Every structure is written in structure tokens, then in C-alpha cells.
Amino acid sequence: MIVTSKNLKETEQCADTFIRVLKSHEKQATIVALYGDLGSGKTTFTQYVAKKLGVTDTVTSPTFVIEKMYKLSHPLFSQLIHIDAYRLESSTELLNLNWQEIISDPKNLIMLEWPERVADILPDNMQKIYFTFTDETTREIKL
Ligand SMILES: Nc1ncnc2c1ncn2[C@@H]1O[C@H](COP(=O)(O)OP(=O)(O)OP(=O)(O)O)[C@@H](O)[C@H]1O
Numbered sequence: 109m110i111v112t113s114k115n116l117k118e119t120e121q122c123a124d125t126f127i128r129v130l131k132s133h134e135k136q137a138t139i140v141a142l143y144g145d146l147g148s149g150k151t152t153f154t155q156y157v158a159k160k161l162g163v164t165d166t167v168t169s170p171t172f173v174i175e176k177m178y179k180l181s182h183p184l185f186s187q188l189i190h191i192d193a194y195r196l197e198s199s200t201e202l203l204n205l206n207w208q209e210i211i212s213d214p215k216n217l218i219m220l221e222w223p224e225r226v227a228d229i230l231p232d233n234m235q236k237i238y239f240t241f242t243d244e245t246t247r248e249i250k251l
């Protein structure tokens with residue numbers, strides 16, 4: 109599905125649609141890889157996902173801290189983990205952030221920005237979303 113979002117409201121609606129169809133796995137975490145250039149809307153989309161899942165804390169970009177975790181009271185997921193791999197030198201750094209443990213918990217929903225940086229340790233069955241900057245207010249979101 110390709111969505112042309114003309115403003116933040118439409119990106120929020122797209123996040124809503126995404127959550128509605130979101131399913132968890134039986135034995136592992138749900139990993140959502142967010143592809144797209146700087147400013148294409150990966151963090152913005154994740155902020156709306158967090159809002160819809162009931163996160164009341166402000167969701168800021170994890171660029172400088174790499175990883176942020178938010179507790180959820182949701183039937184499928186108990187934790188939202190927002191990761192920005194942009195500044196990682198190698199996937200080993202992600203492994204050092206307890207990656208194996210995090211991905212083995214089916215109650216975890218992982219939203220991962222810049223998955224290209226850690227491609228070698230990502231499972232094949234992860235979900236992928238592609239963001240493209242069209243103009244100042246327009247983004248294409250391919251789910
Ligand atoms: N239709 C739209 N959908 C999403 N964001 C939009 C839209 N129009 C404008 N924007 C703006 O684009 C910016 C997207 O920035 P965001 O931090 O989400 O990008 P990003 O993909 O996470 O970048 P980075 O790779 O640097 O982390 C925000 O400032 C947001 O307000």
C-alpha cells in the first residue's frame with residue numbers, strides 16, 4: 109500500500125492504519141524497519157504510533173541516545189522500543205544494547221530507523237516501511 113501524505117494529519121492517519129493491521133509474533137518481537145532519507149518522516153510516524161498505543165511521554169528522536177523504551181498497556185505489546193541506528197558504526201553496537209534479548213520477547217514492538225546500518229543482524233521476517241520526501245509538506249509512505 110502506498111500512501112501520499114500531504115500533511116501531518118495524514119501521516120497520523122497512516123500510523124493509525126498501520127496499527128490496526130499490526131500483528132505480533134508468537135516467539136519473537138515485532139520489528140518494523142523504517143527506511144528513508146533524513147527528514148522523510150520516520151520519527152514523526154513513530155511518534156504517532158506511540159501516541160496511538162497510549163504512550164503519554166513525549167517521544168523524541170533517539171538519534172543521540174540510539175534507543176528509547178516506552179511502556180505500553182496494549183493487548184499485544186507491553187513495550188515500544190524506538191531505535192535510531194544512524195550513528196552506529198556497526199551492528200555490534202546494537203548487539204551490545206541487548207538486541208538479542210529484545211528481539212526474543214514477543215511483547216516488544218521495535219521501530220527501527222536506519223535499518224541499513226545494521227542490516228546483517230536483522231531477521232528476514234521483519235516488516236518494512238519506506239518513507240520518501242516529496243516536497244516540504246508531502247511524504248510518500250509505502251507500507
Ligand atoms: N506529511 C508529512 N508527514 C510527516 N512529516 C512531515 C510531513 N510534512 C512535513 N513533515 C515534517 O518533516 C519532518 C520529518 O522529520 P522526522 O524527524 O520525522 O524525519 P526522520 O525520517 O526521522 O529523519 P532522520 O533520518 O533525521 O531521523 C518533521 O519536521 C515533520 O514535521
Ligand SMILES: [Mg+2]
Nearest residue numbers: 150151169221
Ligand atoms: Mg528520525
